[in-house]
Amino acid sequence: MSLTILAVDDSRTMRDMIRMALMPAGFTVHLADDGIHGIEVLEGIDPDAIITDINMPRMDGFGFIDAVRDQADHRATPILVLTTESSPELKMRAREAGATGWIVKPFDPAKLVKALQMVAG
């Protein structure tokens, strides 16, 4: 099944990797460089799920999740946090901000696809 995904990450490499992981699975992938850009991109699309990095310039992942959840349309859109940090505090913070789940970098493409299907399939 084809899902539309918005992936927000300030690292070009990571964006490339996400795209490469998701495109073969038939996903439609939209990319953004940071939280603010993510919100801008979100205006034109209606993703089934969102993936976001935490450490980003201008608006970080927490701020981005907050902003997404503030939009009535996206109160329940699944948001996965993609992060190298796996500390329980970080997960707590992500969850408090409204993240649906988290994926620890480096990620395995097949597992990323599965995780997305699990929350948005």
Place this chain on the structure above:
Amino acid sequence: MSDQNDPMAEIRASFFIECEELLEALQDGLQELDDGSEDPETINVVFRAVHSIKGGAGAFGLEALVRFAHRYETVMDEVRNGNMHPDSEAMKLFFLAADHVSDLVRACRDEAPLPEETSKELLARLDELLGEQGIEEEEEASADDFQPLGVAFSLDLPDMDAGPETGRYTIRFKPEQELFATGNEPQMLLKNLCALGEAQVNCVTTDLPDLDGLAPETTYIEWLIDLETEAAEPEIRDIFEFVDGLCMLEVTGGPDGPTPKGEGTPDDTPPVETAAPDPVTPDATPAPEPEAAAKPDKVVEMKRGPAENSKDGGDAEPRKAAAPAPKSVVRVDLERIERLVNLVGELVINQAMLSQSLDEAGLSPHSDAMNGLEEFQRLTRDIQDSVMMIRAQPVKSLFQRMSRIVRESSAAVEKEVRLLTEGEATEVDKTVIERLSDPLTHMIRNSVDHGLETPDERAAAGKPKAGTVTLTAAHRSGRVIIEIADDGAGINREKVFQVAVKKGLVAPDAQLSDTEIDNLLFLPGFSTASQVSSLSGRGVGMDVVKTSIQSLGGRISITSEKGKGTTFSISLPLTLAVLDGMVVNVAGETLVLPLNVVVETLSLGADDVQMLRPGSYVVRVRGGFVPLYDLGVMLGYRSQRKTDAGAIVLLISLEDGNRAALVIDGIQDQRQVVIKGLDDSFYRAPGIAAATILGDGQIALILDPADIIAGVGNPRGGDFMLSERKIANE
């Protein structure tokens, strides 16, 4: 570089390019911090740079890089959180660590041996900075972080190794309010659960109030699932990992254990039979809608309320157009641009050919062909400018490399040195930047090693203990000027002279001006260091620097003031490819002069020329006098003419302020010429910068006016060619 067909290799290659950018940002950030910036965003930038490098490195399994970047990041995180204030010692370590990250990145990229010793040493120093507590946290975190797990939770389907033993589980699941706030959806969880095996899902609706009592966004129901599966309990729990703590979850039963009947299952709840969907594509089968089937509609309504999912029905919707891309950047192999530049060069030559043959055909300047040619010329120029812009790059990366050289060389000679940079945004052709790296490195080392005094000497001279090296880049009249200035003691001219005498480079009784003495430094084999230090003595002298600058079509000069410091000034062409030239005739030869140095053309009257002394003339231009040189004589094409009256003169002005008048026989044209370098197989003739191919296929030499004037011995400096000749005679 990368296998074009392998997307992974491509991403890997682009990762290393990104690393370069991140390293640049890292250096900038550290520099700002070092300069006393208190902006938290600066620390953030530094943190993120290291963090992103680590993230990418992890994706490509570059473990050494990940390990080091992680520790570095941890320290930066401490700084970011305000737990640590970096003092100057810490800043030094941060810089070293940044240098090391850059080494690691390069080693990984080139698959070269990793500098493990340095890694160890720096890791130890970072640990020291973190203190004990930091390390403890660190160990824990790294153990957690860096197993190449991929995802933190296992989404694997029943594992064959675990044995295909079927077990029966009873799962009790009651979502809490917060579950919905995080975008989790019980339906998805149940679906994933069903995918594990044969499941019977029962919805417990006993807590469900009447419609009137319904509070939206409140949870009233729980589910009881009987699951027959080959999966083990952890797998079942993994499904609920994201909602751990956001729901009540009980998993009982297992492969061996008796299957507890769901005691909590109220009889009035109709059981829902669900077949396990295809485990690989759980979505292919019509998803079981336990709630929908099991509950009154209002329940579904209620559940959907808070968890209203925008995807519903969205799959059939046509996909919307891609979001506007951020400013898109194409990364291109330099070779391809190189080819384009060459082609443009050919185009310029071709256009010159065409223009020449149309000229010879004697067409009217108003003919269509001539108009078309004009348009063609304009387009050629535009294309050429655009191509050059592709290759233009700010000198920033080069300057950053130099800051590292300063750090390393100052540490080696135990001096404290600050590097100031100006004009980092100045753009220069990429090739020029690359080829400048070695000469600049050498000159920076020189400044640190020879230019600056020791801290004690500086203190004695009433200067701050830390020396300053200033690196400046600027555009000036179509060229790039790069200056390396130190605030050291200046050139010790007596010593330079003595050394030169000792080495037999000049006669002991030679009378040399200050400039001439300074220029002795550029002589092959000259070194003022009485002892070969670890920095100098790499077999490279200033003569090599000079040669490499000249091979770039550049010039180098020195100015020095005793006690104040020394400045090396490099002047370079903006590009190595095309030049706006003035094509002139001298003694039957065709020559090209860079157009940007030509101020005006004059026709000489007999009264305009004054003789200073035999063989040395000046010409009166607008009330001033400018030295007059006959190009034909200087280049050895002809001997001195009796009178210069009536001759055509080009007044040239150089970026160093020198002016001169050059006698020529005629002006042919003003046009773009393609610079063809004269490689090493030719003797480097003073005054000749390069060659070009004209429209008729003829080869013409491109002159370097500054070099020509210097070669003649201009009273205002740049006497190197003269002294060289003098020395050769002696």
